[in-house]
Amino acid sequence: MRTRPLKVALLGCGVVGSEVARIMTTHADDLAARIGAPVELAGVAVRRPSKVREGIDPALVTTDATALVKRGDIDVVVEVIGGIEPARTLITTAFEHGASVVSANKALLAQDGAALHAAAGQHGKDLYYEAAVAGAIPLIRPLRESLAGDKVNRVLGIVNGTTNFILDKMDSTGAGYQEALDEATALGYAEADPTADVEGFDAAAKAAILAGIAFHTRVRLDDVYREGMTEVTAADFRSATEMGCTIKLLAICERARDGASVTARVHPAMIPLSHPLASVRGAYNAVFVESDAAGQLMFYGPGAGGSPTASAVLGDLVAVCRNRLNGTTGPGESAYADLTVSSMGEVVTRYHISLDVADKPGVLAQVATVFAEHGVSIDTVRQQGKDGEASLVVVTHRASDASLTGTVEALRKLDTVRGVASIMRVEGE
Amino acid sequence: MRTRPLKVALLGCGVVGSEVARIMTTHADDLAARIGAPVELAGVAVRRPSKVREGIDPALVTTDATALVKRGDIDVVVEVIGGIEPARTLITTAFEHGASVVSANKALLAQDGAALHAAAGQHGKDLYYEAAVAGAIPLIRPLRESLAGDKVNRVLGIVNGTTNFILDKMDSTGAGYQEALDEATALGYAEADPTADVEGFDAAAKAAILAGIAFHTRVRLDDVYREGMTEVTAADFRSATEMGCTIKLLAICERARDGASVTARVHPAMIPLSHPLASVRGAYNAVFVESDAAGQLMFYGPGAGGSPTASAVLGDLVAVCRNRLNGTTGPGESAYADLTVSSMGEVVTRYHISLDVADKPGVLAQVATVFAEHGVSIDTVRQQGKDGEASLVVVTHRASDASLTGTVEALRKLDTVRGVASIMRVEGE
Numbered sequence: 001m002r003t004r005p006l007k008v009a010l011l012g013c014g015v016v017g018s019e020v021a022r023i024m025t026t027h028a029d030d031l032a033a034r035i036g037a038p039v040e041l042a043g044v045a046v047r048r049p050s051k052v053r054e055g056i057d058p059a060l061v062t063t064d065a066t067a068l069v070k071r072g073d074i075d076v077v078v079e080v081i082g083g084i085e086p087a088r089t090l091i092t093t094a095f096e097h098g099a100s101v102v103s104a105n106k107a108l109l110a111q112d113g114a115a116l117h118a119a120a121g122q123h124g125k126d127l128y129y130e131a132a133v134a135g136a137i138p139l140i141r142p143l144r145e146s147l148a149g150d151k152v153n154r155v156l157g158i159v160n161g162t163t164n165f166i167l168d169k170m171d172s173t174g175a176g177y178q179e180a181l182d183e184a185t186a187l188g189y190a191e192a193d194p195t196a197d198v199e200g201f202d203a204a205a206k207a208a209i210l211a212g213i214a215f216h217t218r219v220r221l222d223d224v225y226r227e228g229m230t231e232v233t234a235a236d237f238r239s240a241t242e243m244g245c246t247i248k249l250l251a252i253c254e255r256a257r258d259g260a261s262v263t264a265r266v267h268p269a270m271i272p273l274s275h276p277l278a279s280v281r282g283a284y285n286a287v288f289v290e291s292d293a294a295g296q297l298m299f300y301g302p303g304a305g306g307s308p309t310a311s312a313v314l315g316d317l318v319a320v321c322r323n324r325l326n327g328t329t330g331p332g333e334s335a336y337a338d339l340t341v342s343s344m345g346e347v348v349t350r351y352h353i354s355l356d357v358a359d360k361p362g363v364l365a366q367v368a369t370v371f372a373e374h375g376v377s378i379d380t381v382r383q384q385g386k387d388g389e390a391s392l393v394v395v396t397h398r399a400s401d402a403s404l405t406g407t408v409e410a411l412r413k414l415d416t417v418r419g420v421a422s423i424m425r426v427e428g429e
Numbered sequence: 430m431r432t433r434p435l436k437v438a439l440l441g442c443g444v445v446g447s448e449v450a451r452i453m454t455t456h457a458d459d460l461a462a463r464i465g466a467p468v469e470l471a472g473v474a475v476r477r478p479s480k481v482r483e484g485i486d487p488a489l490v491t492t493d494a495t496a497l498v499k500r501g502d503i504d505v506v507v508e509v510i511g512g513i514e515p516a517r518t519l520i521t522t523a524f525e526h527g528a529s530v531v532s533a534n535k536a537l538l539a540q541d542g543a544a545l546h547a548a549a550g551q552h553g554k555d556l557y558y559e560a561a562v563a564g565a566i567p568l569i570r571p572l573r574e575s576l577a578g579d580k581v582n583r584v585l586g587i588v589n590g591t592t593n594f595i596l597d598k599m600d601s602t603g604a605g606y607q608e609a610l611d612e613a614t615a616l617g618y619a620e621a622d623p624t625a626d627v628e629g630f631d632a633a634a635k636a637a638i639l640a641g642i643a644f645h646t647r648v649r650l651d652d653v654y655r656e657g658m659t660e661v662t663a664a665d666f667r668s669a670t671e672m673g674c675t676i677k678l679l680a681i682c683e684r685a686r687d688g689a690s691v692t693a694r695v696h697p698a699m700i701p702l703s704h705p706l707a708s709v710r711g712a713y714n715a716v717f718v719e720s721d722a723a724g725q726l727m728f729y730g731p732g733a734g735g736s737p738t739a740s741a742v743l744g745d746l747v748a749v750c751r752n753r754l755n756g757t758t759g760p761g762e763s764a765y766a767d768l769t770v771s772s773m774g775e776v777v778t779r780y781h782i783s784l785d786v787a788d789k790p791g792v793l794a795q796v797a798t799v800f801a802e803h804g805v806s807i808d809t810v811r812q813q814g815k816d817g818e819a820s821l822v823v824v825t826h827r828a829s830d831a832s833l834t835g836t837v838e839a840l841r842k843l844d845t846v847r848g849v850a851s852i853m854r855v856e857g858e
Contacts, residue, residue: 023578027580033645033763033766034645034760034763136722136723136724137726138570138726141567141574141575142567142571145570145747145748146559146567146570146741146744147740147744148743148748149456149460149463149739149740149742149743149746150452150744151459216462276708276729279705279708293452293740294565294731294737294740294741295565295737296731297566297567297730298727298728298730299726299727299728300705300726300727300729301726301727302724302725307721307723308722308723310578310722311576311720311722312723313578314577314578314722315574315575315577316578318574318578319574319577322760326757328752328757329755331463334462336462336463337462
């Protein structure tokens, strides 16, 4: 084994960073044996240097992250700051100064992955980011390497633990959205400002990353259709139960049936209780992958948290260090397929639509005509009358999102339709 | 991209091999783009050359596998013959003649993995075998690479599709073992001679491979305790149901709580219905991995079949070809931890024991005394009397297998114990 250690600079020492530093110390012998050389924590860039960090030599702590990545003797920079800047500049500076990079930064990778990969490639360095998607669950590596000889057609997953916790709570207790969110906040599963999670921004970033890798095509964050889960109601869950379904916030990356284009989207959806994703509880994540040869695979585990994320970071660190010792790099960006990324209108799926309608004869015929005129075929209809008002629940066959949108616009114009109570996609069948 | 192709020799052209050849042809452009050079099927060694093989140039077919691997211009040998010989000699010959190897051969890897890894290392070549365990499910790569920075404590999995199909059928229909086996055979899930599957030999080979990788320790096939599932009865399933459990044939690789030793075993076991492995249906496989930092991960998918296995083989092929172009090799055997592999007696778990006893006062006291004398603490007891006979179902707390064995021997000597109807371990709690 080489005795000269590989030097690691840690950018950020919060929940994830402190766990990375801890494991680097406690598991130093194992890491050295697995890499073939010891790894040494050479510096830790933080915002608040005065904070006591147990187990970290205060002499390593600096507030000057730029100087740290510019030192020139750093082998690997571990970036766990998050956000776009200064992370982006620090990562490119690291490449320029000879370091490879391990990052957990989904927002940055989703927004600027192509440029960062280009910078890594230009300098012959590695950029690894298993921790950016679904925490500890090995997902990037299986998609990028294990399935490298296969053709992935769909990635369907629960990639945000906060929203899964909230939806699971609503499902199991009948609580409304706000009540379940309050509990998630109290238990530390949701942040004080939960926007990134509940509005689907976090999941959309992960969907962009997953779609890019799965389809060997650049998928920008803007390409991902995004709909949060704040409008999901207890009534929606009752409807889902009647259909033998539950509701999950899903990230769905799909190849069109003709193979020529792909889509990526994040939205709440009903899925059958028999689907493996339906039983993913609490803050867990799970991702279903469908490919030509392998068929259906599922990857399940904790999607967030300091330790799980640190596990993913350290797995990447070992790989990057091994590559460095071998004088090589791992697989970089693979975007050769360059497929068209279609908009949401092209997505084809099924829909569950609840309408508030007048309780009088002929309404169903009117509604059914609107569906037919827009080429949306109806699977089932259920009518419930109450006090002169009635609700009509329509479940469609597969139709394009554009056709469904046209249908709903036309429905809203009918005198007999008082309102569209909810529209929910039905997936995983 | 390099234009000179990498040459692949395929040993075996059965269900898996023909699928590997087919995908190499139909996905040639994708494979070339992902590898960075085209791959060419340079030869196919078969036993029956006269058989028509659609899509394979007859000029490539040979019965002389040895001459094929000795050609000297082969970059990668794909071995999908199975069995010990001639596969072992062909693989070592391939290394000697400059080729790297992708194998799907669990029996060979479990028996001679160390020697094969040594041969690969000696010649600076790769030995990859993702397809040897759990078909298409990425498992070797996640354990060996994604979790390289973590400490794996347990691998608990359903790694044999045939037995899972049979047990699932028994569970869902109340059928007995023979009836369920007959159905599995009729549907092609079980071979004419099902011994390797139902007696746990296949799962034991996979357990040895998984334990070796998970614990960075050589685990020989002989180190794996093995108990088949032919004795599992419909009555066992009724008992399991009463406990809120089902029965699965599990491969379990565990680190002892003191961290100094490991065990590997294959046997039927009760697991709670709430455990994710309980809902693995039909011929699917799933493996649960528990580690210090990542927590609980699960990997699920088709565990066998031509296409899924070919997917795993081709993923390895892409990786090995990339390594070759980069003039490097991937991670080899990692056995540095060299932990003690303990025997079954050291395994600590819970037990479900059904006894046929005389229906008279004092029997429970006698039985309970035997458990106490052997240091096995009882969790619950259920007595059922019928026609002068009674059954006693005891569920224990955690105890060593050695203590349990001693207890059962002593129970058999009691006059009041007519027989030990079944002993089943309880896992996954």
